[in-house]
Amino acid sequence: MKITRKLLVLAAAAALAGAGLSACSVGGGSSDSAGAATNAVFSGNEQLMPMRQKSHDALKGKKIAFVPILYKGYKLTENWGTTMQRTFENLGADFQVYDSNFSSDRMISTINDLIARKAADVLVLQNQDLGLLDNAVDRAQKAGIYTVMLNMPSTRLGDAFVGVDVYGAAQSIAKRAVSDCNSRNAPKTISIIDGPGNDPASILWDQGIKDVVEKEGYKTLVAHSQFQNAQAQAAAESVLQQQQGKVCGFMVTFDLNSVTVGQTVKAAEGRGQVAPGSVGVYTLDADKDWCNALKQGVVTASAAYDVQGIGAAGAVAVQNLLTNGVKPGASHSVAYVSSTVVDKSNIDQTTIACYQSK
Numbered sequence: 001m002k003i004t005r006k007l008l009v010l011a012a013a014a015a016l017a018g019a020g021l022s023a024c025s026v027g028g029g030s031s032d033s034a035g036a037a038t039n040a041v042f043s044g045n046e047q048l049m050p051m052r053q054k055s056h057d058a059l060k061g062k063k064i065a066f067v068p069i070l071y072k073g074y075k076l077t078e079n080w081g082t083t084m085q086r087t088f089e090n091l092g093a094d095f096q097v098y099d100s101n102f103s104s105d106r107m108i109s110t111i112n113d114l115i116a117r118k119a120a121d122v123l124v125l126q127n128q129d130l131g132l133l134d135n136a137v138d139r140a141q142k143a144g145i146y147t148v149m150l151n152m153p154s155t156r157l158g159d160a161f162v163g164v165d166v167y168g169a170a171q172s173i174a175k176r177a178v179s180d181c182n183s184r185n186a187p188k189t190i191s192i193i194d195g196p197g198n199d200p201a202s203i204l205w206d207q208g209i210k211d212v213v214e215k216e217g218y219k220t221l222v223a224h225s226q227f228q229n230a231q232a233q234a235a236a237e238s239v240l241q242q243q244q245g246k247v248c249g250f251m252v253t254f255d256l257n258s259v260t261v262g263q264t265v266k267a268a269e270g271r272g273q274v275a276p277g278s279v280g281v282y283t284l285d286a287d288k289d290w291c292n293a294l295k296q297g298v299v300t301a302s303a304a305y306d307v308q309g310i311g312a313a314g315a316v317a318v319q320n321l322l323t324n325g326v327k328p329g330a331s332h333s334v335a336y337v338s339s340t341v342v343d344k345s346n347i348d349q350t351t352i353a354c355y356q357s358k
Helices: 001-020 033-037 048-059 075-090 104-116 132-143 166-183 198-214 229-243 255-270 288-296 307-323
Strands: 024-026 029-031 063-068 093-096 122-125 147-151 160-164 189-194 221-225 247-251 279-286 303-306 333-337 340-344
Touching: 001 063, 001 288, 024 333, 029 303, 048 307, 063 075, 063 104, 075 093, 075 229, 075 307, 104 122, 104 132, 122 307, 132 147, 132 340, 147 307, 160 166, 160 307, 166 189, 166 279, 166 303, 166 340, 189 229, 198 221, 221 229, 229 247, 229 255, 255 288, 288 303, 307 333
Parallel strands: 063 093, 063 122, 122 147, 147 160, 160 333, 189 221, 189 247, 247 279, 279 303
Antiparallel strands: 024 029, 303 340
8 A cells, every 4th residue: 555655756756847837936847835926036956157157147237245354365265256257257246355454434334335236246255343234244244235254253143154273273283283292392472463353353363272282281462463563573573572582482363473573583693692493483374475484494384274275165155045945044054164284394285375365
Protein backbone atom coordinates (compact mmCIF):
# COMPACT_ATOMS: atom_id res chain seq x y z
CA MET A 1 0.00 0.00 0.00
CA LYS A 2 2.78 2.43 0.94
CA ILE A 3 4.62 1.69 -2.31
CA THR A 4 1.44 2.22 -4.37
CA ARG A 5 0.72 5.54 -2.65
CA LYS A 6 4.31 6.70 -3.27
CA LEU A 7 4.06 5.81 -6.96
CA LEU A 8 0.83 7.79 -7.27
CA VAL A 9 2.49 10.86 -5.74
CA LEU A 10 5.46 10.59 -8.11
CA ALA A 11 3.15 10.15 -11.09
CA ALA A 12 1.19 13.25 -10.14
CA ALA A 13 4.37 15.26 -9.82
CA ALA A 14 5.58 14.03 -13.21
CA ALA A 15 2.25 14.97 -14.79
CA LEU A 16 2.47 18.51 -13.41
CA ALA A 17 6.03 18.87 -14.67
CA GLY A 18 5.06 17.58 -18.10
CA ALA A 19 2.22 20.08 -18.29
CA GLY A 20 4.64 22.90 -17.48
CA LEU A 21 2.82 23.66 -14.20
CA SER A 22 4.34 24.81 -10.93
CA ALA A 23 3.17 26.33 -7.68
CA CYS A 24 4.73 29.67 -8.59
CA SER A 25 7.35 31.07 -10.91
CA VAL A 26 9.86 33.94 -11.07
CA GLY A 27 11.09 35.20 -14.41
CA GLY A 28 9.93 32.08 -16.20
CA GLY A 29 11.81 29.67 -13.91
CA SER A 30 10.19 27.53 -11.23
CA SER A 31 10.79 28.22 -7.55
CA ASP A 32 9.25 27.57 -4.17
CA SER A 33 6.77 29.90 -2.49
CA ALA A 34 9.43 31.39 -0.17
CA GLY A 35 11.52 32.45 -3.16
CA ALA A 36 8.52 34.00 -4.86
CA ALA A 37 7.58 35.93 -1.73
CA THR A 38 10.91 37.73 -1.81
CA ASN A 39 10.72 38.54 -5.52
CA ALA A 40 14.00 36.72 -6.06
CA VAL A 41 15.49 37.03 -9.53
CA PHE A 42 16.62 33.42 -9.76
CA SER A 43 14.77 30.16 -9.28
CA GLY A 44 16.15 26.75 -8.39
CA ASN A 45 16.54 25.86 -12.09
CA GLU A 46 18.01 28.23 -14.67
CA GLN A 47 19.27 27.89 -18.22
CA LEU A 48 22.78 29.25 -18.75
CA MET A 49 22.12 32.18 -21.08
CA PRO A 50 18.85 33.33 -19.44
CA MET A 51 20.60 33.11 -16.04
CA ARG A 52 23.36 35.40 -17.25
CA GLN A 53 20.86 37.82 -18.73
CA LYS A 54 18.84 37.97 -15.52
CA SER A 55 21.97 38.81 -13.58
CA HIS A 56 22.84 41.66 -15.93
CA ASP A 57 19.26 42.92 -15.97
CA ALA A 58 19.15 42.98 -12.17
CA LEU A 59 22.29 45.14 -11.97
CA LYS A 60 21.77 47.32 -15.05
CA GLY A 61 21.33 50.95 -14.09
CA LYS A 62 21.64 50.27 -10.36
CA LYS A 63 23.60 52.89 -8.42
CA ILE A 64 26.31 51.69 -6.03
CA ALA A 65 28.02 54.32 -3.86
CA PHE A 66 31.32 53.50 -2.11
CA VAL A 67 32.10 55.77 0.86
CA PRO A 68 35.50 54.82 2.36
CA ILE A 69 37.44 56.54 5.13
CA LEU A 70 40.15 57.54 2.64
CA TYR A 71 40.51 56.74 -1.04
CA LYS A 72 42.90 58.70 -3.23
CA GLY A 73 46.44 57.37 -2.90
CA TYR A 74 45.47 54.71 -0.32
CA LYS A 75 46.25 51.26 -1.74
CA LEU A 76 43.82 49.42 0.54
CA THR A 77 40.61 51.19 -0.44
CA GLU A 78 41.74 51.84 -4.02
CA ASN A 79 42.17 48.09 -4.40
CA TRP A 80 38.63 47.50 -3.15
CA GLY A 81 37.30 50.28 -5.33
CA THR A 82 38.94 49.18 -8.57
CA THR A 83 37.88 45.57 -7.97
CA MET A 84 34.26 46.61 -7.45
CA GLN A 85 34.34 49.07 -10.33
CA ARG A 86 35.46 46.42 -12.80
CA THR A 87 32.71 44.09 -11.60
CA PHE A 88 29.88 46.60 -11.68
CA GLU A 89 30.85 48.21 -14.98
CA ASN A 90 30.78 44.77 -16.61
CA LEU A 91 27.25 44.32 -15.28
CA GLY A 92 26.02 47.73 -16.40
CA ALA A 93 25.72 49.26 -12.93
CA ASP A 94 26.84 52.76 -11.97
CA PHE A 95 29.65 52.79 -9.40
CA GLN A 96 30.80 55.99 -7.71
CA VAL A 97 33.42 56.64 -5.01
CA TYR A 98 32.92 59.38 -2.42
CA ASP A 99 36.22 60.03 -0.62
CA SER A 100 35.77 61.03 3.04
CA ASN A 101 39.48 61.94 3.31
CA PHE A 102 39.62 60.92 6.98
CA SER A 103 36.73 63.22 7.94
CA SER A 104 33.87 61.55 9.82
CA ASP A 105 31.75 64.69 9.35
CA ARG A 106 32.29 64.54 5.61
CA MET A 107 31.42 60.84 5.57
CA ILE A 108 28.13 61.35 7.43
CA SER A 109 27.24 64.36 5.28
CA THR A 110 27.88 62.37 2.10
CA ILE A 111 25.79 59.42 3.27
CA ASN A 112 22.94 61.67 4.39
CA ASP A 113 22.92 63.39 1.02
CA LEU A 114 22.90 60.09 -0.89
CA ILE A 115 19.99 58.84 1.20
CA ALA A 116 18.01 62.08 0.93
CA ARG A 117 18.39 62.18 -2.87
CA LYS A 118 17.87 58.42 -3.17
CA ALA A 119 21.05 58.57 -5.23
CA ALA A 120 22.09 55.01 -4.39
CA ASP A 121 20.54 51.56 -4.42
CA VAL A 122 23.42 50.21 -2.34
CA LEU A 123 25.81 51.98 0.03
CA VAL A 124 29.21 50.30 0.46
CA LEU A 125 30.71 51.74 3.62
CA GLN A 126 33.89 51.65 5.70
CA ASN A 127 33.28 52.54 9.33
CA GLN A 128 35.89 54.62 11.18
CA ASP A 129 34.11 54.76 14.55
CA LEU A 130 32.25 51.89 16.19
CA GLY A 131 28.87 53.66 16.41
CA LEU A 132 29.37 56.36 13.79
CA LEU A 133 27.21 54.80 11.08
CA ASP A 134 24.44 53.29 13.21
CA ASN A 135 21.88 56.00 12.41
CA ALA A 136 22.97 56.16 8.76
CA VAL A 137 22.45 52.42 8.32
CA ASP A 138 19.01 52.66 9.89
CA ARG A 139 17.98 55.59 7.67
CA ALA A 140 19.29 53.86 4.56
CA GLN A 141 17.31 50.71 5.25
CA LYS A 142 14.13 52.70 5.90
CA ALA A 143 14.71 54.46 2.58
CA GLY A 144 14.99 51.10 0.80
CA ILE A 145 18.76 51.26 0.36
CA TYR A 146 21.01 48.27 1.06
CA THR A 147 24.18 48.72 3.13
CA VAL A 148 27.38 46.68 2.84
CA MET A 149 30.23 47.20 5.33
CA LEU A 150 33.84 46.56 4.36
CA ASN A 151 36.43 45.54 6.97
CA MET A 152 35.19 47.75 9.81
CA PRO A 153 31.66 46.88 10.98
CA SER A 154 29.16 49.09 12.73
CA THR A 155 27.27 48.09 15.86
CA ARG A 156 24.15 48.55 13.72
CA LEU A 157 24.77 45.64 11.39
CA GLY A 158 23.92 46.41 7.78
CA ASP A 159 22.74 43.91 5.20
CA ALA A 160 26.22 42.44 4.77
CA PHE A 161 29.69 42.71 6.30
CA VAL A 162 32.86 41.48 4.59
CA GLY A 163 36.32 41.83 6.10
CA VAL A 164 39.27 40.31 7.87
CA ASP A 165 38.86 38.73 11.30
CA VAL A 166 40.96 41.43 13.01
CA TYR A 167 40.79 39.77 16.41
CA GLY A 168 41.97 36.42 15.03
CA ALA A 169 44.69 38.06 12.92
CA ALA A 170 45.88 40.03 15.96
CA GLN A 171 46.17 36.85 17.97
CA SER A 172 48.22 35.19 15.22
CA ILE A 173 50.74 38.02 14.89
CA ALA A 174 50.89 38.46 18.69
CA LYS A 175 51.91 34.82 19.06
CA ARG A 176 54.69 35.46 16.54
CA ALA A 177 55.85 38.54 18.47
CA VAL A 178 55.90 36.60 21.76
CA SER A 179 57.90 33.81 20.12
CA ASP A 180 60.45 36.32 18.79
CA CYS A 181 60.73 38.10 22.14
CA ASN A 182 61.14 34.87 24.09
CA SER A 183 63.81 33.60 21.69
CA ARG A 184 66.06 36.55 22.53
CA ASN A 185 65.06 36.84 26.21
CA ALA A 186 63.77 40.34 25.56
CA PRO A 187 61.96 42.54 28.09
CA LYS A 188 58.31 41.56 28.46
CA THR A 189 56.78 44.81 27.28
CA ILE A 190 54.76 45.21 24.08
CA SER A 191 53.76 48.62 22.72
CA ILE A 192 50.45 48.74 20.84
CA ILE A 193 49.94 51.67 18.47
CA ASP A 194 46.41 51.61 17.10
CA GLY A 195 44.24 54.11 15.20
CA PRO A 196 41.72 56.38 16.92
CA GLY A 197 41.16 53.69 19.54
CA ASN A 198 37.36 53.75 19.25
CA ASP A 199 37.21 52.29 15.76
CA PRO A 200 36.38 48.60 15.19
CA ALA A 201 39.87 47.72 13.93
CA SER A 202 41.64 49.25 16.93
CA ILE A 203 39.27 47.67 19.45
CA LEU A 204 39.63 44.18 17.98
CA TRP A 205 43.39 44.56 17.37
CA ASP A 206 44.10 45.67 20.93
CA GLN A 207 41.98 42.93 22.49
CA GLY A 208 43.40 40.17 20.30
CA ILE A 209 46.95 41.14 21.25
CA LYS A 210 46.23 41.53 24.95
CA ASP A 211 44.49 38.17 25.15
CA VAL A 212 47.70 36.54 23.88
CA VAL A 213 50.60 38.50 25.35
CA GLU A 214 49.20 39.21 28.81
CA LYS A 215 48.68 35.49 29.39
CA GLU A 216 52.40 35.11 28.66
CA GLY A 217 53.27 37.65 31.34
CA TYR A 218 53.79 40.60 29.01
CA LYS A 219 52.88 44.18 29.86
CA THR A 220 51.09 46.20 27.16
CA LEU A 221 51.31 49.92 26.47
CA VAL A 222 48.63 51.49 24.24
CA ALA A 223 48.95 54.68 22.19
CA HIS A 224 46.64 56.12 19.53
CA SER A 225 47.83 57.35 16.11
CA GLN A 226 44.53 58.28 14.36
CA PHE A 227 46.11 56.22 11.52
CA GLN A 228 48.41 59.19 10.87
CA ASN A 229 52.11 58.54 10.25
CA ALA A 230 53.26 61.60 12.18
CA GLN A 231 51.34 60.53 15.27
CA ALA A 232 52.53 56.92 14.95
CA GLN A 233 56.11 58.18 14.78
CA ALA A 234 55.63 60.43 17.82
CA ALA A 235 54.10 57.55 19.78
CA ALA A 236 57.00 55.23 18.93
CA GLU A 237 59.60 57.86 19.81
CA SER A 238 57.90 58.46 23.17
CA VAL A 239 57.86 54.74 24.03
CA LEU A 240 61.51 54.27 23.05
CA GLN A 241 62.52 57.26 25.15
CA GLN A 242 60.49 56.30 28.20
CA GLN A 243 61.24 52.58 28.17
CA GLN A 244 65.00 52.97 27.74
CA GLY A 245 65.56 49.65 25.97
CA LYS A 246 62.89 47.78 27.91
CA VAL A 247 60.39 47.27 25.11
CA CYS A 248 60.42 44.13 22.96
CA GLY A 249 58.24 45.18 20.05
CA PHE A 250 55.61 47.43 18.51
CA MET A 251 52.22 46.11 17.37
CA VAL A 252 50.86 48.67 14.89
CA THR A 253 47.28 48.38 13.64
CA PHE A 254 47.99 48.85 9.92
CA ASP A 255 50.94 48.42 7.59
CA LEU A 256 51.56 52.01 6.46
CA ASN A 257 51.88 53.28 10.03
CA SER A 258 54.09 50.29 10.88
CA VAL A 259 56.61 51.31 8.22
CA THR A 260 56.90 54.73 9.88
CA VAL A 261 57.33 53.05 13.27
CA GLY A 262 59.96 50.73 11.79
CA GLN A 263 61.86 53.71 10.44
CA THR A 264 61.67 55.30 13.89
CA VAL A 265 63.17 52.17 15.45
CA LYS A 266 65.96 52.14 12.86
CA ALA A 267 66.75 55.77 13.65
CA ALA A 268 66.92 54.88 17.36
CA GLU A 269 69.31 52.05 16.53
CA GLY A 270 71.45 54.45 14.53
CA ARG A 271 71.92 56.79 17.47
CA GLY A 272 72.52 53.95 19.92
CA GLN A 273 69.26 54.35 21.80
CA VAL A 274 68.36 50.67 21.31
CA ALA A 275 70.45 47.69 20.23
CA PRO A 276 70.11 46.61 16.58
CA GLY A 277 67.44 43.91 16.16
CA SER A 278 66.21 44.26 19.75
CA VAL A 279 62.79 45.75 18.89
CA GLY A 280 60.42 44.05 16.43
CA VAL A 281 57.73 45.82 14.44
CA TYR A 282 54.54 43.84 13.73
CA THR A 283 51.34 44.81 11.98
CA LEU A 284 48.12 43.96 10.16
CA ASP A 285 47.99 44.00 6.33
CA ALA A 286 50.81 43.93 3.81
CA ASP A 287 50.69 46.11 0.71
CA LYS A 288 53.53 46.55 -1.80
CA ASP A 289 55.18 49.36 0.18
CA TRP A 290 55.16 47.29 3.36
CA CYS A 291 56.72 44.35 1.53
CA ASN A 292 59.53 46.59 0.29
CA ALA A 293 60.11 47.78 3.86
CA LEU A 294 60.19 44.16 5.04
CA LYS A 295 62.87 43.26 2.51
CA GLN A 296 64.88 46.28 3.67
CA GLY A 297 64.71 45.11 7.28
CA VAL A 298 62.53 48.00 8.47
CA VAL A 299 59.63 45.84 9.71
CA THR A 300 59.46 42.31 11.06
CA ALA A 301 56.21 40.49 10.22
CA SER A 302 52.52 41.04 9.51
CA ALA A 303 49.17 39.31 9.57
CA ALA A 304 48.52 39.79 5.85
CA TYR A 305 44.94 39.39 4.68
CA ASP A 306 43.10 39.04 1.39
CA VAL A 307 42.50 42.70 0.53
CA GLN A 308 41.47 42.09 -3.07
CA GLY A 309 39.20 39.33 -1.80
CA ILE A 310 37.32 41.92 0.25
CA GLY A 311 36.66 44.01 -2.86
CA ALA A 312 35.49 40.94 -4.76
CA ALA A 313 33.36 39.71 -1.86
CA GLY A 314 31.86 43.17 -1.49
CA ALA A 315 30.84 43.11 -5.14
CA VAL A 316 29.33 39.64 -4.69
CA ALA A 317 27.42 40.79 -1.61
CA VAL A 318 25.93 43.68 -3.58
CA GLN A 319 24.88 41.36 -6.40
CA ASN A 320 23.28 38.93 -3.93
CA LEU A 321 21.30 41.71 -2.28
CA LEU A 322 20.02 43.01 -5.61
CA THR A 323 18.97 39.58 -6.82
CA ASN A 324 17.67 37.71 -3.76
CA GLY A 325 14.62 39.92 -3.32
CA VAL A 326 15.00 40.46 0.43
CA LYS A 327 14.16 43.98 1.59
CA PRO A 328 16.94 46.18 3.03
CA GLY A 329 17.41 45.38 6.71
CA ALA A 330 15.51 42.09 6.52
CA SER A 331 18.61 39.89 6.62
CA HIS A 332 22.20 40.24 7.81
CA SER A 333 25.36 38.37 6.90
CA VAL A 334 28.95 38.40 8.18
CA ALA A 335 31.84 36.91 6.18
CA TYR A 336 35.59 36.86 6.81
CA VAL A 337 38.44 36.59 4.30
CA SER A 338 41.70 34.74 4.87
CA SER A 339 44.77 36.00 6.72
CA THR A 340 48.21 34.59 7.44
CA VAL A 341 51.46 35.66 9.10
CA VAL A 342 54.15 36.72 6.63
CA ASP A 343 57.82 37.63 6.97
CA LYS A 344 60.95 37.44 4.82
CA SER A 345 60.79 33.65 4.71
CA ASN A 346 57.43 33.39 2.93
CA ILE A 347 56.54 36.81 1.57
CA ASP A 348 57.34 35.97 -2.06
CA GLN A 349 55.18 32.84 -1.95
CA THR A 350 52.11 34.43 -0.33
CA THR A 351 49.50 35.49 -2.87
CA ILE A 352 47.54 37.81 -0.56
CA ALA A 353 50.60 39.92 0.33
CA CYS A 354 52.28 42.78 -1.53
CA TYR A 355 49.16 43.95 -3.35
CA GLN A 356 48.93 47.03 -5.58
CA SER A 357 46.20 49.67 -5.61
CA LYS A 358 44.79 48.75 -9.01
